[in-house]
Amino acid sequence: MRISASQMGTFQNCRRFWFFEKIQKLSSGGPQAHFTFGTVLHATCERWLEGEEDLYPDGWMDSEERDGSISTVTPAEAKSIKRLVQEAIDEGVLRRMDGTQVERELLIPVIEGVDLIGFIDVYRERGEDGLPILEDHKTFSKGSLRYIMNEKQDSPSYLGKNQQLKTYAWASSRLDGYEGDVRLRHNQFPKFPKRAVSVAEAVLPKLEIDNHGEWLKATARDMQRTGKIKD
Numbered sequence: 001m002r003i004s005a006s007q008m009g010t011f012q013n014c015r016r017f018w019f020f021e022k023i024q025k026l027s028s029g030g031p032q033a034h035f036t037f038g039t040v041l042h043a044t045c046e047r048w049l050e051g052e053e054d055l056y057p058d059g060w061m062d063s064e065e066r067d068g069s070i071s072t073v074t075p076a077e078a079k080s081i082k083r084l085v086q087e088a089i090d091e092g093v094l095r096r097m098d099g100t101q102v103e104r105e106l107l108i109p110v111i112e113g114v115d116l117i118g119f120i121d122v123y124r125e126r127g128e129d130g131l132p133i134l135e136d137h138k139t140f141s142k143g144s145l146r147y148i149m150n151e152k153q154d155s156p157s158y159l160g161k162n163q164q165l166k167t168y169a170w171a172s173s174r175l176d177g178y179e180g181d182v183r184l185r186h187n188q189f190p191k192f193p194k195r196a197v198s199v200a201e202a203v204l205p206k207l208e209i210d211n212h213g214e215w216l217k218a219t220a221r222d223m224q225r226t227g228k229i230k231d
Contacts, residue, residue: 001114001227005164008219012163015226023227036071038139039063041081041189042121045137048085048094049102049122055085084189088197093187099125106171110220120168127183131203132176134168135185142192149186149200159184160202166212169204174213181205 011018020026040063047055061073073081088094104123110116122135140148149159159165162184169182186200 001224002117003110003114003220003223004116004118005167008167008216008223009163011219011223011226015222018223019226019229023229036063036073037077037081037191038137040073040077041084041139042137044081044085045088045094045121045187046102048089049096049100051096056082080191080193084197088187088189091197093197093199097124097127104172106168106175108171108175111217111224114220114224116167116171116216116220118168118171120172121187123172129183131181131183132172132178133183133185134165134172135187136165137187137189139189139191141190148188151200151202153202158202159186159200160204160208162186166204166209167216169209170213170216173209179206182209 007018007022010021021028040061043063044055044060061078063071063073085094101123102121104120106116106118106120108116120134121137122133124133124135127133138148147157149157149162152158153160165184169184173179173182182204184202184204188198188200190197
């Protein structure tokens, strides 16, 4: 079995939904085009971080959606993406640094018979403070403002509580043989005007990474058992 951080989130919220979607392979139906803006923006950020000269080649506005169809951002969305990417470059939100891997692939056993898979948008071996950095690009609309992660440790939306990044921190640390704290970072891109591109950061202590690893193993065991259900 191969699982991802997003699958674990689905499993936490509703085991039955996860079972129908991932084990029974039932489709939830409906259009997938709401992913297009974020997918196209991600791809543009990747091109800049990898040093490509042409950020907007032919077909850059297209995205292959999860159902295999091709969706295209609107001209207004394309203009917004160009503005956001340029602002992120100018303000240092997008940074070219040595020791950077773009779309780093993760594949690591969690327990026997269950592997974790995933991709880190930006992985940096060492930041200015010597800690590895895991960066995730996030787009958000006005309606999802309350879900945006922040740097307030007493907030339910504190970045250090983000399950996906904690999972990636555990996986990358194990793959690298690294024992220490990890810096987490969200590069936040608003899909509406009059709000700037922003950054939220948090340092994840080694103890929390280790504790999260135990949670991952327990969740993986539950997913493995649930995946064997026949009826």
